[in-house]
Amino acid sequence: MSLYVDIEKKFSGFCLRAKFEAEQEVMGILGASGCGKSMTLKCIAGTIKPDKGRIALNGVTLFDSEKGINLVPQKRHVGLLFQNYALFPNMTVQKNLMAGVRPWEKDRKKARDQVREFVERFYLTGLEKHRPSELSGGQQQRVALARILLARPRLLMLDEPFSALDGYLKWKLELELMDILKEFDSTTLFVSHSRDEIYRLCSRVCVMENGRSAPAVSVKAMFEEPKTMAACQLSGCKNYSAARPAFGPGREGGAWVLACDWGVELECERPVPENITHIGVRSHAIHVALGEGDERKNVIECRILRIVEDVFHMVVMASPLNGASGQDGSQLRLEMSKEQWAACARQEGEVIRVFIDPAHIMPLVSSE
Amino acid sequence: MDWYPLYNSLRIALISSVIVFFAGIFAAYYIARLNRVVKGILDVVLTLPMVLPPTVAGYFLLLLLGTKRPLGIWFMENFGIKLVMTWYSGIFAASVVAFPLMYRTARGAFESFDETLAYSGQTLGLSNTYIFWHIRMPVCRQGILAGAVLAFARALGEYGATSMLAGYTPGKTATISTTVYQLWRTDNDTLAFQWVMVNLAISAAVLLTVNMLERKSKRK
Numbered sequence: 001m002s003l004y005v006d007i008e009k010k011f012s013g014f015c016l017r018a019k020f021e022a023e024q025e026v027m028g029i030l031g032a033s034g035c036g037k038s039m040t041l042k043c044i045a046g047t048i049k050p051d052k053g054r055i056a057l058n059g060v061t062l063f064d065s066e067k068g069i070n071l072v073p074q075k076r077h078v079g080l081l082f083q084n085y086a087l088f089p090n091m092t093v094q095k096n097l098m099a100g101v102r103p104w105e106k107d108r109k110k111a112r113d114q115v116r117e118f119v120e121r122f123y124l125t126g127l128e129k130h131r132p133s134e135l136s137g138g139q140q141q142r143v144a145l146a147r148i149l150l151a152r153p154r155l156l157m158l159d160e161p162f163s164a165l166d167g168y169l170k171w172k173l174e175l176e177l178m179d180i181l182k183e184f185d186s187t188t189l190f191v192s193h194s195r196d197e198i199y200r201l202c203s204r205v206c207v208m209e210n211g212r213s214a215p216a217v218s219v220k221a222m223f224e225e226p227k228t229m230a231a232c233q234l235s236g237c238k239n240y241s242a243a244r245p246a247f248g249p250g251r252e253g254g255a256w257v258l259a260c261d262w263g264v265e266l267e268c269e270r271p272v273p274e275n276i277t278h279i280g281v282r283s284h285a286i287h288v289a290l291g292e293g294d295e296r297k298n299v300i301e302c303r304i305l306r307i308v309e310d311v312f313h314m315v316v317m318a319s320p321l322n323g324a325s326g327q328d329g330s331q332l333r334l335e336m337s338k339e340q341w342a343a344c345a346r347q348e349g350e351v352i353r354v355f356i357d358p359a360h361i362m363p364l365v366s367s368e
Numbered sequence: 369m370d371w372y373p374l375y376n377s378l379r380i381a382l383i384s385s386v387i388v389f390f391a392g393i394f395a396a397y398y399i400a401r402l403n404r405v406v407k408g409i410l411d412v413v414l415t416l417p418m419v420l421p422p423t424v425a426g427y428f429l430l431l432l433l434g435t436k437r438p439l440g441i442w443f444m445e446n447f448g449i450k451l452v453m454t455w456y457s458g459i460f461a462a463s464v465v466a467f468p469l470m471y472r473t474a475r476g477a478f479e480s481f482d483e484t485l486a487y488s489g490q491t492l493g494l495s496n497t498y499i500f501w502h503i504r505m506p507v508c509r510q511g512i513l514a515g516a517v518l519a520f521a522r523a524l525g526e527y528g529a530t531s532m533l534a535g536y537t538p539g540k541t542a543t544i545s546t547t548v549y550q551l552w553r554t555d556n557d558t559l560a561f562q563w564v565m566v567n568l569a570i571s572a573a574v575l576l577t578v579n580m581l582e583r584k585s586k587r588k
Binding site: 046072074077078084089100102103104 | 482484485487488490491492493494495498502503506507509
């Protein structure tokens, strides 16, 4: 075990309870904004003191409320990349980088050599004399990362590193970051509210909701079989219905659920857990049945409410005929390519038959 | 023309500015960290000299430092030092009156300081002393410089509390402001006017220097 975290911290009206372990890996912490992700990182870095619990890194206790241990941030050897990068505005790039080497390398010449090496590695050549305010967002991030890695941390924590950047640059930096993380080769915590970033960069993920962390699972499992409403929502799923197990003739095997909001009984691939409260279905897993003869499992009759053209695909909002009417939650959201939709040739207001593959129904448990 | 008042005013203003500079920064830095009640009380006490008439501030100082008062007696008995009616009494007066200006501007500068800069310094392993002198102070430089200048100007122009604590003795405790008043009171208008011009010249020079410093730091 390389990082162990089990902490509690109370604020006015907010309670943080984070518990997870991380190996030598890139672990993601996924959660909506304000769920306590950044606070967790600050507790590990030592700039916020938790009320109780324990934090250990590579066998060294950083914080232990029972034993009264609370190492100062300087002694934790934890690198934290802040959302705004926190570069020192009064110092040039060179001096900012020197600040990372300074605490452990007293020989000025050796320190400068170290900095020179990192300037080259992070494509900062020629910018040494510039101030942070004169750099682009991407350059600032590279300086901040270089400065942190120069300080030789045993744990690297990235707090929403791409939130301040836009589209194309974001992607470029993400590719750069992948290489840097591969070279770093120690535990990394990657905090984000973006499922895509987490999916691409992390091996395991820990979902946080309202200050509580769920047990870490592999990224693949989190996206293919989310277990809770929160995890499913964060994974980008848009269709939900309250649900309970369905029984009766032809409903054997425990694989049937009643989707209350949609007013239908659906068959799942595998038996559903007894404490199921909801089901989730991804937008692209709902398909339109073409002709009358196209008989399939899990058919829902719907009226088309709205057809929205997106950049690369079509979004169709439909309301199940037997569904709980008037509720937004009862609407289905379908996504398909523009060609697929053109093949259906339907208008707003018409009734269509849609079907859901049993393998794509995700049984969920509400976390409350 | 006897230049003693100029010399005395300058040394009082310079010494009290240095005292106030460090005391003000120290107070601003630590009081910001206290809990709300203590902070509120200390804030009022430390800012009072700014809103009180200087003569009232001088009165309070006399209650503390006067020859028949506890601190005055203690210093006399132990060190043989008289705290009032000497040239350095002006330092006490000027320091107390100028302190709130430094304290409040420095506090404003510290409050607008982005605390994540300090946090990131700590996680990099930089000592708190280094962070204070190499990051917090330079980043807050503008505000702190402005506070120091205001404090110096206030100390240089101090009249009320100084006249109560140090009085006016030509060649001993006379400052520019007390001299101007004395000369005018004794109908020596020409000399009074000359001292007024000296005062104007110093003030203008101070302001010019500050402006130049600011422009220089911006160009960097």
